[in-house]
Amino acid sequence: MRTLTTMALAVTLTVAGLVTVAGQEPASRLALNIMALSTTTDVSELRLLDARVDALVRTNALVLASRQPDVSLSGRVHETFQQYHAGVPVYGGGISRQLANTGLTVSIFGTIYQEIDLDMTPQLAQHEALALVEQRAGAGPATDDPLTLVIVPTPFDTYVFAYRATMRDFRTYFLDAHSGAIVHVENEVDEQGAIVGIGVGVNNDRKKVSASPAGGGFQTYDRLRPAEIVTLDLRHADARVDSLLDPRGTRWVASDVAWDADNDWRDPAVVGAHVYGGFTYDYLFAQQGWRGMTGRDSRILSMVNIGREGENSAFFYPPPFGPEGTGVVAFGTKADGTPIVSADVVAHEMMHGVTHFSVASRTESSLLDTHRYVRGPSSFTYDGRTFRCGSTYGGDPILCDDGRFLLFANHGGAINEAYSDIIGTAVEFSVHEPGVGPLRADYVMGEDTGQPFRSLENPLSIAAVGSYRYPDAWGHEFRFLVAYDGELIYYTSIGFVAGQQFTLRGSGYDGVHWNSTILSHAFYLAIEGGQNRSTGLTVQGVGSANRHQVERAFFRSMTHLMPARTSFRMTAAVIRQSAVDLFGAGSATHRAIDQALNAVGLRSEVQ
């Protein structure tokens, strides 16, 4: 999960007129979200938009970044275009265009940033920029690659010409190439949230472990699958863990790999991570036609017994981090020592990898944190004080607009988490028989580690913050006040959900885990059907026998269609398009998904 996100404070706002095209969503006054679906967009408008894309390509405002065949739909091709301005990429700007085998455009998704007007000559040299970032990060660069220049859109309709630097503290910094200010930070860690409770580990169930002989014994080195799966046992050696995660640290060696003398593995952390990692590979291969995390059968590295890094957490680190700089999934332990390695959790983290690599391979960036705000209350009370616009949080001004506080939500992070829960659940159903209890497939996350922490079936059944439940519909999402520290904005611990104020004692990770259940609940409804408890809308699901159809529509929407910068609304449009592509407009699967998205408040463009 994204643990820290900061953005530049708007300095100036420039208003641009938007071209009215069906399927466009104003992400801001300068960003044009394009959602042209084959089902809801008039054909002539789709062609008009297509022509505009071609025009932008001719002027090099859009540059073809990738052209890939659709592994799940024969004949389809996906083109991804990166937006450029004066030869510099616009971070998160670009579109994905799906072509039929006739060459005609089927759908277009993405974001085009308009009216960029910047001085494109950096005032800072690379080494100066790097020094500033190192000072801020307290760590050196992750790689020896030169810093890249990008144009960073801010949530406030401004642009910053910035250096981009990924550092060894697992964050990517965006530094204003003129002023030297840090204007944006991306945390590169996709992490499972804290899980508190009791458990029995991996339930004493016996599993087959695909190992390899080594050193007079056996290692968790799976060579039976097309992608090698290697599970490292770091034996809670913190220094070794840190070194392996650090892109400038040491690479993994044979002695890092879990080893057993008689191939009868007794450590449930090793067994769970290794075996369920394999099962996740199997699911992706068989049900989605996707090979490993990268889609190219690259080696999959996982780590267990990771010491303090793994206290109540599991996570995915993208490249350049990890034991060979290609990313890693890692699984920690709960406070009682239970390893967090259930089928759904392992698949959840690996799906973060799929999300990262699939989006990055098309768009040259991962699925980005996308922060959207709404205007909230004009005042609130905290710690006995009444706050109004102009008030500060820890001495920093809280963002307001027109006398009302701005309430932010991280859409991209929540969507990322939702897809991981969705595929985590799908893998669980592919591994276990449906039912209730240990080693049974259900729509609850993490129950096999002792305590469920999210429910796709009934998000409201589990408390997220205090007595506030996970949301099951848009409009009930968690939002936060953000403050400005003079350089960056950051999420405060004060949030609102359904008009109610709450306060966090720790990190809320932008609420991405909490808000994820809006989308993952739609996945549940599309399969099983039922009534959304908040909206009252009813869905006719495809039935569990047809669950793979819904899984395919969701999975493909991420791996083939999703733009790097997305929102809940755009994601819903992308999922609908994916269902239409795979099963046809009006098909039972399309209908169920459409109803489910409507039921969670993500209504289609054309009703």
Next chain:
Amino acid sequence: MNRTTSLATLALLLAFYGTATAQTTRGFVAINGGLQSGSKGFSQDRLVDSPLFGPEDGTLTARHPGGNATVFDASAGARLWRQLGVGVGVSRLSRSETVGLSGQLPHPFFFDRPRAIDGTEAGVVREETAIHVHARWGIPVSQSVEVALFGGPTFFSVSQAFVTGIDFDQAYPYDTATLTGAMTRTEDGSTIGFNVGADVSVYFSRWLGVGGLIRFSRSEVDLGDGPTTIAVGGLHTAAGLRLRF
């Protein structure tokens, strides 16, 4: 005529003919070629192990079909008293079988998800050498035709190839496996059984003639791991040359 009466009548007739016509034959040599039929097939079940199966074992059933085989036989004997004599015969057969194979192989990733395999393995050889010791009762029907009835113990020596392992192909995701070959090992054993039969000889000179042989021999022998009990012997139907002196 009941069964007891018939047998008594046959014995009297044989005694009469033997007394009347075969006083001068002191011994014989017979060389025959023919078929052994009635060889029983057998099945062999065994476990199949592989490093790819984990703690589970696969199963394999090899079905040896049995059936006919070419048999060569040489016999010799001598008259001891009146029509009673002794003899010894040696028969040998070699049969190449196509063994049917079927079984289930464990999945490398999952418990209790076996994959069925089936196929055949040709050229599985069975060799059987039998020494038939017998007492015989000669019945000279005429100067040129002799009938003999015989019976006694048979000492079998058996060499049987067994399927001891298999080769198979599998590819990710390993939901199926294909049998590509089998490994065999030959086991040897011996046992004692019995033989009974009849021989009819027709001489077209004082010493030389032709004849036919019907002989049934049977026993069982345990061979190989397990072990596997297999039946040996069968019904020999053969013909060949006869020498008498």
